[in-house]
Amino acid sequence: MLKNVLLIFIFLIISSCSSYNSIDSFYNTHKNDNHVTAVRVPHFMLSLLSNISPEMQSLIGNTxxxxxxxxxxxxxxxxxxxxxxxxxxxxxxxxEVYRKNDNLKRNVVSIREKKNSVKEILIYNNNNQTGSFLYFNGNFDPVKVREMAKNNQFENIGSNLINQLNYSSSSKNGTTIEN
Structure with missing residues (x-):
């Protein structure tokens, strides 16, 4: 009986620790921090964002x-x-499909695969002044994702995303998104 209680207790501790290490927990922990820009794109806006570039079209279509x-x-x-x-x-x-470390500066592209498909893409950048992450969840072609990582095509997607959201918002209602 004591062994079962101990095993359940250990399982609960491990489960609670692992839940902290997720995009959801990171996003929820930091979205209210000072000077943070946080964007979670609703489904109806994904089609608008696919117009950023051909690369974004290939990603957004399955996001x-x-x-x-x-x-x-x-x-x-x-x-x-x-x-x-x-x-x-x-x-x-x-x-990890790409990593560049320069002291504390980071540029990392990581993916989570299932069978022959990439299910999640996480791009993290930190230049010791500003950090950012870009997260995709969907079904993606692993060859295309690795090619984009190799050619540094993920580096500017975050700023292009913000610009497109600002443009979409201002063209729909005459206002822009404030950061």
Whole structure:
């Protein structure tokens, strides 16, 4: 009886720790931080965003969840914390297809595969002043994703996403999204 209770307790502790290391928890933890831009794109806007570029069209067409977050990372301590949190998210469940480290600066593209399809793409950048992540959930061609990572095509997608959202918002109602 005591062994069963102990096993259940250990399982609960491990489960609660692993839930912290997810995009949802990172997004929810930091979306209300000062000077943060957080975007979670609703389904109806995904078609508008597919017009950014041919690369975005190939990604957006199969996307179920798209998020972008940009956050300040002005101190070594904050940068270290964010890098550690992102490493915890990708951990063992993602495959790193690209990484560039320069001291605390990071540029990482990680994917999660299932059979012959990429299910999640996480792009994390931190230049020691500003950090960002771009997250896609859907069904993606692994060859195309690796090609885009190899050719650094993911680097500007975040800023293009914000620009497109601002444009879409202003063209629909005459206003722009404030960060």
């Amino acid at each position: 179920r969840d798209l998020r972008y977050m940009q956050f300040p990372s002005e101190t070594s301590e904050k940068t270290n914390l964010l890098n550690t949190q992102m490493n915890g998210i990708t951990g063992n469940s993602f495959i």
